[in-house]
Amino acid sequence: MRRVVVLSTGGTIASRPDSRGAAIAADDANALLAQLPGDLRVPVEGVDVLRVGSYLLTPGDMAEIVRSAHEALADPDVLGVVVTHGTDALEETAFLADLVHHDRRPVVFTGAQRAASAGDTDGPRNLADAITLAACPEAAGHGVLIVFDGQVFAARGTRKTHTLAPAAFSAPDGGPLGRVRNGSVRMAARLLRSAPLGPEALDLDGVRVDIVASYPGTDATALDAVAAAGARGVVLEATGAGNANPAVRAAIARLTGEGVVVALSTRVHAGPVTALYGGGGGVDLIEAGAVPVGTLRSPQARVLLLALLARDRDPRRVAAALRRMAEAGAADTEVDTDTDHGPRPTSASTDPARTVMSAQPCERKN
Numbered sequence: 269m270r271r272v273v274v275l276s277t278g279g280t281i282a283s284r285p286d287s288r289g290a291a292i293a294a295d296d297a298n299a300l301l302a303q304l305p306g307d308l309r310v311p312v313e314g315v316d317v318l319r320v321g322s323y324l325l326t327p328g329d330m331a332e333i334v335r336s337a338h339e340a341l342a343d344p345d346v347l348g349v350v351v352t353h354g355t356d357a358l359e360e361t362a363f364l365a366d367l368v369h370h371d372r373r374p375v376v377f378t379g380a381q382r383a384a385s386a387g388d389t390d391g392p393r394n395l396a397d398a399i400t401l402a403a404c405p406e407a408a409g410h411g412v413l414i415v416f417d418g419q420v421f422a423a424r425g426t427r428k429t430h431t432l433a434p435a436a437f438s439a440p441d442g443g444p445l446g447r448v449r450n451g452s453v454r455m456a457a458r459l460l461r462s463a464p465l466g467p468e469a470l471d472l473d474g475v476r477v478d479i480v481a482s483y484p485g486t487d488a489t490a491l492d493a494v495a496a497a498g499a500r501g502v503v504l505e506a507t508g509a510g511n512a513n514p515a516v517r518a519a520i521a522r523l524t525g526e527g528v529v530v531a532l533s534t535r536v537h538a539g540p541v542t543a544l545y546g547g548g549g550g551v552d553l554i555e556a557g558a559v560p561v562g563t564l565r566s567p568q569a570r571v572l573l574l575a576l577l578a579r580d581r582d583p584r585r586v587a588a589a590l591r592r593m594a595e596a597g598a599a600d601t602e603v604d605t606d607t608d609h610g611p612r613p614t615s616a617s618t619d620p621a622r623t624v625m626s627a628q629p630c631e632r633k634n
């Protein structure tokens with residue numbers, strides 16, 4: 269039967285209060301589907317994968333979620349897959365799924381900011397939007413998508429940018445690709461995606477990549493500690509366009525000399541990492557061996573590094589692949605010229621830099 273598969277993994281969308289009032293993932297896929305509003309006009313199958321807050325996920329759990337999506341897509345009758353997920357680490361699992369996504373059918377991640385037990389929970393609406401999008405031909409070829417509060421985002425570059433608001437996600441360097449409103453889908457733009465990695469990129473067990481922050485007065489303590497703990501990769505969350513100081517520069521040279529791959533990201537909300545400054549700035553850190561990761565922020569840079577290290581033990585090749593794939597992200601704002609999904613330009617684009625607008629072929633009644 270032609271259908272959408274909903275993979276349930278937990279998060280606030282599935283949460284109810286425990287005896288202390290603390291939200292705990294409790295609902296399974298059937299309970300989520302039972303709360304759906306309106307007529308979705310497409311059969312839906314629920315599958316339980318995990319039932320946890322996403323802050324509890326390990327890289328191995330994230331790989332299991334992605335493998336479950338691939339298993340669902342092995343059935344040609346499946347139109348698309350929805351993953352319900354906690355929002356804390358949604359950007360990580362969605363990006364991992366995108367890195368290995370090799371199917372034109374969409375995988376759509378969603379969740380909620382208000383628990384399933386809340387009178388004003390946003391979960392059922394987000395889930396209905398995700399199912400509509402997953403069944404929509406306009407979503408084909410976009411890779412892995414995130415739909416939240418009516419906005420559609422590419423997995424890559426999208427982050428949780430509000431702790432509580434229903435509009436929890438944004439893509440600071442590109443904006444949304446489209447929207448779902450009143451059961452109707454409008455896609456406005458498309459990202460250029462790099463070639464997908466093979467399934468071995470999901471063999472994350474035993475691969476350690478840490479994130480280390482740099483700040484005024486930081487020293488080499490944390491960098492040396494994660495290397496001693498067995499990290500094969502480190503993401504440095506630097507200041508500004510990717511700057512630190514001479515102590516961090518020396519630690520990066522030491523770590524890369526020992527075969528640890530160091531990615532250079534930033535704590536700043538938007539914009540790319542760029543080699544601009546000396547004295548321990550980006551010019552020096554890159555010279556010492558750090559790889560600038562463009563507009564990727566630490567959580568997704570870590571996922572990319574995990575995936576690359578899972579498929580290759582050679583740090584030089586991994587660093588080269590990291591550089592290549594981070595650069596591919598620099599093409600994020602190019603206008604799509606792929607017309608096989610039938611784009612029809614209009615003046616209603618959400619982002620003038622990425623103007624491709626389609627009609628609304630996917631409608632649901634509600």
Ligand SMILES: NC(=O)C[C@H](N)C(=O)O
Binds near residue numbers: 322323379
């Ligand atoms: N809104 C949410 O889903 C947050 C929750 N802490 C989680 O990530 O599971």
